Structures are given as C-alpha cells and as structure tokens.
Amino acid sequence: MELTELERQRAEKLERLRALGIEPYPHRVKRTHTIAEAIAALEQAAPGGEDGPHAAIVGRIKSMRVMGKVTFAHIEDGSGSIQLFLRVQDMGEESYEIFKQNFDLGDFVAAEGKLMRTRTGERSLLVERVSMLAKSISPLPVIKEKEVDGKLVRYTHFSDVEERYRQRYADLACNPEVREVFRIRARTLAALRRFLDQHGFMEVETPILQPVYGGAAARPFITHHNQLHQDLYLRIAFELYLKRLLVGMYERVYEIGRDFRNEGVSHKHNPEFTQLEFYAAYWDYNEVMNFCEHMLAWVAEEVTGSPIIRYQGHEIDLRPPWRRVTLRDIIMEVTGIDYLQYPSAAELASVMKSKGLAAKTGASWGYLIDKGLLGEVEPRLIQPTFVLDYPRDISPLAKSKPGDPSHVERFEYFIGGMEMGNAFTELNDPFDQEQRFLEMGKLYAPDDEEVHPMDEDYLRAMKYGMPPNGGLGLGVDRLVMLLADKSNIREVILFPHLRAKD
C-alpha cells in the first residue's frame, strides 16, 4: 500500500497504539446510547453540574480543539453528533496523552463518561475513558462550518464533483446533505411500494438476463453464458415479462429494479437506472393516468410532507388532476408544426429545418416526432403533464385508438421539464402484435435502436389470452431528482457510472 506523508504519520500512530498494547481495530464495542439517545437522556435528566447520566457512545471524530490539559472534540454517529469534553483531571495523565498524540479526525472512537453541559451550555460528554474503534489512515477532507444567524456557513468543504462520485464513501462521510439525498431515495422507494401494495399490486421479480430484449427502444448490453453457449441481453425494460404474468392470472403486478441501456451518459441518463413498471388487468390508459397522478402526489407528500414541491426554483403542484394534452396539440402549440400534415420523414424533416429545428438525417418519421419535436416540448413541461396519443409506428406494444388507426392509446408524462415515464393501453391481440413486430422489421434497419425484436415466446403467451390491461413505467431516479431537488441524475445514484481513469 502506497502511503502519503499524512497517511504515514497516521500509520505510525497506529503502530504506537499497538506498542502500548492497544488494538486500533478491536472486535467488540460497548455502546449504551446512540448520540441522539444520549442527548435525549441529558434533556430528561435534572440540570446541573457535571453529574449527569452515564453513557457509552461511539462515533467518528469530526473536529478537535486541543487546549493543553483540556480537549474538545465533536463525534458523529448515524443519529447525530455531540461534543466530547476531555480533561486530564478526569482521564488521568497517561490516557489523556495517548488520546492527544494518537487520535485523529476521522477515527472511530468509543467514549464513556457523564453527560453534562459546558459553561456555554453545549451538550457534551465529560469523558472518563476513550478508546479507538477504528483508526482512520487517510485523512477525510476537513469540513469547517459555523452557524451564522441560524444558517450553516461552510468555510472548507469537499466539493470536487468527480472525486465526490468516484469516492462516494468520502462524500457521504463529509457531507451530511448528501446522506439526506439517499434517505429521500429510500423513502421514495418505500412509498412507491406502499402505495402499490395498498392498491392490490404484487411485487414480482423477472429476469435481468434475457435471451431476447424488448419492451422499449434502446440498445442493450450483451453478455454471454459460457455453459449454455448462449448470448444474453441485460434487460432494457420489464414490460414483456410482466405482461406474461397477466396471462398467468395475476391481475396487478409491479417490479422495481434496474434497467440497462447501452447509450450515452448525461445529466438525465445513467447506463443502469431504476425503473418501476406496473400492469393492471382491466385498466385502460385513462385509469392508468388517474392512478399515476394520485400515486405521485401521495408519494411526494409521504417523502417531502407536501404534494407541492420545489424543483430548481419552480413550484410544482403534483395534486391531481394533471394537465392532459395530445401529442399533436402540444407539438403544434410549441413548434407550430402539425406533424399529420407531413406524413413522410422527408416532408417532416424539411418543415422542421424550415423552422430552424434540428432534424437528424435518415431518421424515421416517428423518431423525428419523438426525439425531434417532442424534444422541443419537453423542457417546457414543468407542471405535471400527460401527453397523449402517440403515432402507431413508434408504439408497437400499445393498442390502437378506436377510429384512428394512425395513433395508439399511449401517454408519456413530464414533470420539471423531464420525461418521467411512459404508459399504454396494452396491446393484447396476438395477431396485431405479430403484425407490429413484423412492421418494425420492415420500417427500420436491423441495428436501428428503434427496432423491437420479435419475441416469439411473448406472442405464444398472448395467444393463450391476455386480459385487457394498462401499464406504466416510471423513471425512479428522475422522481428522486424531483423530490430531492437535484438537476443531475448522478446526485441521486450512489455510485454513478464514470469513465475509468487510465
């Protein structure tokens, strides 16, 4: 192990402790109170002097002020932080010196003594014994902060974005507000599960390694099973497996898990991300819409205390009903283009260019609408909005709109300028479904990311009879971004993907 000078100094302290017969990484810990419990115990005790309740607490040393024969330090555990008050008169000369010479910021320690208040009134532990629980060799970035008018002012910090992501452990250790983001994430996941469970949905787990990928338009990661001599794909969606379960007579199922898409990385995209999908037999997309807006308003309230949230300076009201607008109308509203007037890719691309909009050459008609025109619309949809009725060509798993064969019953929904998810009245006619797969094959080149490959087993399932149903996908990371008020997906993923250095 290569050590920096600072690390060598700490390693020497570790050896000094060992030489004194003190194990710097002991097996067992004595703890009578968490720090929060210790503070509560002190609050309950009769005030006065240095004779408060006895407590054995543990934590990581966050600050230290050595003043000769007296030292103040703050330690932090998972519940909070408290000041340690160490005096040579209480600890004895030898123990006090061992502490002073060998204990550093970042060390995990155990401290035992009496809870009390210092002259300035700060809740403290008057330490009788202190011991090492785990020596920290690498110095954590030091955080110096102070409360000014009730606001926390930070003088030094750990803020290098790249290093924060590459060494998330250090980020979390130094930055309590980052720890809070992932508590919001955990509460969001728990709230989603609670809501779905309460509404009769069953959580299931379907394959991540799939012989045929499907359910979305995306490039997959490919892997290989050695024993089976078979290429497998990491799933890009759960859709086709969840709908097989409706054939199997479950009426409401959902899955929360990881999808993998072999695509670019951006502030809204990570190659692996957390998806929620649910399917409900006998629902159409109107019922899905209704459920969706109630679910997200409820989850927001559970997580943040209110269905009205603040996101990047916007106040966003998640209470139902959300705005409903057709794809055609919202595109006309924003770009002035009625895509139905331009039924070929060439015509549509030409009018888009005439309006100064980028149109990728060689892109299909559906791609131009979805990525081109809708891309213009997306950042403007700050308040929750359902965008309804998508072209059939780009929606091979959705049921057609009655009386309008060119469109399907599909919606995407947007909040805070981000696409949050996608939903349909699911196609359950096996002949129609087969036809859609075949059309896909004709309209697109085989390696086109828009292609949904034919899934024979899915068709076989559907031939047994699939109840009419509605389903929805939700980008969970993006929901957490909303609820934690973060503009970058990496801020809500513990270990986001970064390019390897060298």
Add this chain to the structure above:
RNA sequence: GGGCCGUUAGCUCAGUACGGCAGAGCAGGGGCCUUUUAAGCCCAGGGCCGCAGGUUCGAGUCCUGCACGGCCCA
C-alpha cells in the same frame, strides 16, 4: 459527436493577461495553552503544477496531442 471551461499540497483555492526561486487558508508535525466550538499564539514541514510532446537560455504559465471532469449544444 461539437463548443467553451477546468485539472496546482490530504481538502478548498491563488499564481496563467505580460515565461524568471511553487503560494495561501484549513488539515498534518514540534511547542505554549484547564470551558473551546472556523479556538488562539509561536516554529518548522509538505508538490509528478493531470499525462506526453514542442517552442525557449528558462514553461505551472505559450503551442500541439491525449486523459478525466463540468457546463452548453447535438
């Protein structure tokens, strides 16, 4: 993929306009200090200036390429 910006001590940053001994604060080391909380005071340390080339008597600084990251655009 393109444009712009960044990369200097463990951390946060100066230094780059106009090339001339590598800087500060915090952290760490030695000393003083028995109620501090950004503790204070004194002393002495700490560098592959992202990497590789080039220009130059001389490059952290100028030029080229590369790596990683950020922001914006596609």
